[in-house]
Amino acid sequence: xxxxxxxxxxxxxxxxxxxxxxxxxxxxxxxxxxxxxxxxxxxxxxxxxxxxxxxxxxxxxxxxxxxxxxxxxxxxxxxxxxxxxxxxxxxxxxxxxxxxxxxxxxxxxxxxxxxxxxxxxxxxxxxxxxxxxxxxxxxxxxxxxxxxxxxxxxxxxxxxxxxxxxxxxxxxxxxxxxxxxxxxxxxxxxxxxxxxxxxxxxxxxxxxxxxxxxxxxxxxxxxxxxxxxxxxxxxxxxxxxxxxxxxxxxxxxxxxxxxxxxxxxxxxxxxxxxxxxxxxxxxxxxxxxxxxxxxxxxxxxxxxxxxxxxxxxxxxxxxxxxxxxxxxxxxxxxxxxxxxxxxxxxxxxxxxxxxxxxxxxxxxxxxxxxxxxxxxxxxxxxxxxxxxxxxxxxxxxxxxxxxx
Numbered sequence: 001x002x003x004x005x006x007x008x009x010x011x012x013x014x015x016x017x018x019x020x021x022x023x024x025x026x027x028x029x030x031x032x033x034x035x036x037x038x039x040x041x042x043x044x045x046x047x048x049x050x051x052x053x054x055x056x057x058x059x060x061x062x063x064x065x066x067x068x069x070x071x072x073x074x075x076x077x078x079x080x081x082x083x084x085x086x087x088x089x090x091x092x093x094x095x096x097x098x099x100x101x102x103x104x105x106x107x108x109x110x111x112x113x114x115x116x117x118x119x120x121x122x123x124x125x126x127x128x129x130x131x132x133x134x135x136x137x138x139x140x141x142x143x144x145x146x147x148x149x150x151x152x153x154x155x156x157x158x159x160x161x162x163x164x165x166x167x168x169x170x171x172x173x174x175x176x177x178x179x180x181x182x183x184x185x186x187x188x189x190x191x192x193x194x195x196x197x198x199x200x201x202x203x204x205x206x207x208x209x210x211x212x213x214x215x216x217x218x219x220x221x222x223x224x225x226x227x228x229x230x231x232x233x234x235x236x237x238x239x240x241x242x243x244x245x246x247x248x249x250x251x252x253x254x255x256x257x258x259x260x261x262x263x264x265x266x267x268x269x270x271x272x273x274x275x276x277x278x279x280x281x282x283x284x285x286x287x288x289x290x291x292x293x294x295x296x297x298x299x300x301x302x303x304x305x306x307x308x309x310x311x312x313x314x315x316x317x318x319x320x321x322x323x324x325x326x327x328x329x330x331x332x333x334x335x336x337x338x339x340x341x342x343x344x345x346x347x348x349x350x351x352x353x354x355x356x357x358x359x360x361x362x363x364x365x366x367x368x369x370x371x372x373x374x375x376x377x378x379x380x381x382x383x384x385x386x387x388x389x390x391x392x393x394x395x396x397x398x399x400x401x402x403x404x
C-alpha cells in the first residue's frame with residue numbers, strides 16, 4: 001500500500017495551477033452566457049481540447065499514471081471552481097470512459113475511449129446511459145432490454161434512458177441493459193453503441209435548475225443493433241457471471257454501480273470546487289462591503305459563518321482525497337467513496353446557500369454568481385446516487401447487514 005499524503009507533488013501542483021488558469025481566463029468569463037443559453041458550450045470545450053484538457057490522454061494519465069489518485073480530483077475541483085455547467089461539459093465524457101474502463105477489456109478500452117473525445121477540430125462526446133424514467137436509484141427496476149441474436153452475433157437494445165449527460169448529443173453511448181430479467185440488478189450488462197447507429201435517438205432535453213451548460217436528455221433505443229464485440233467484457237465473461245449468479249454464487253458488482261463507485265471521488269471534487277467558489281466570493285465581499293461604518297466581516301455573525309464554511313470545505317476535500325487515494329490502493333472498505341460524495345454534496349449546497357445569505361439581496365440576483373453556484377450545487381445531492389442512496393451504502397458497509 002502506498003503512503004497517504006496531503007501534500008501534492010510538483011506535477012500535481014503544476015496541473016492545479018494550469019487548470020485554475022484556464023478556469024479563470026476562459027470558463028469564468030463565459031459561465032453566465034452559457035448558463036443563460038442552456039446549450040452545450042462547444043467553443044469552450046474546443047479550447048479545452050486544444051490545450052489537451054479535454055482528451056482521453058489527459059484522463060488516462062490522471063487515472064492510470066497516478067498512484068496517489070489525487071490528480072483527477074485536483075483538476076476537477078479547479079474546473080468546477082470555474083463553473084459547474086461548463087465543467088460538466090468538459091468532464092461529462094469521462095463518465096462514459098469510466099463505464100468502458102469498469103467493464104470492458106483492454107482492447108475495448110483502447111478502441112472506444114478515444115472515440116468519446118475525438119480531437120481538436122473534430123470533437124466527439126461520450127454518454128453513460130444508466131438511469132431510466134421510472135428507475136434512477138432503483139437499478140433493479142431497469143427495463144431497457146438487450147437480447148442476443150445468435151444468427152448475426154448482434155445484441156438488440158430497446159428501451160428509454162433518462163437524465164443522461166450528453167444523451168443523444170454524444171457520438172459514443174455506453175448503455176446499461178437487462179440481459180436476464182429474472183436476475184434483476186445482477187442480470188445487467190453494459191454495451192457500447194457506436195456513432196451513427198440506427199435506432200438511437202434523443203428524447204426530451206431537460207430544462208434544469210442548474211448546470212445548464214451541460215446537456216442532459218433522454219436517450220431512446222428502438223431496435224438498436226450492435227455487434228457482439230460491443231458487449232463490454234465479452235460474452236464468455238458475461239455467460240460465466242450469469243451462470244454463477246443462477247447457482248447462487250456471488251457475481252461481480254452491478255454494471256452501473258461499478259461505474260458510479262469509481263467516479264464518486266470525482267463527483268465529490270466537483271462539489272468542493274463549487275463550494276470553494278462561493279466561499280471565496282463571499283469572503284471577498286464580506287471584506288469589502290461596508291455596513292454601520294465597517295466591513296461586515298468584522299461582525300461575528302458573518303465571520304463565524306465564513307469560518308464554518310472554510311472548515312466544512314476542508315473536511316469535504318479531505319474525504320474526497322482519502323477516497324481517491326483508497327481507490328488506488330485496496331479499494332473502499334467502509335464506503336469511503338460514498339462518504340466523500342455525501343459530505344461534499346451537502347457542503348456545496350450549504351456553503352452556496354450561506355454565500356447568498358452573506359451577500360443578502362445581491363446574492364439573490366443573477367448579476368452576481370452566487371445564485372448560479374447555489375443552483376449548480378444541488379445536483380451533487382442527487383446525481384450518481386442520491387444523498388439517501390449514499391447513506392444506505394454507508395449503513396450497509398458499517399453494519400455488514402442488508403439494510404433496506
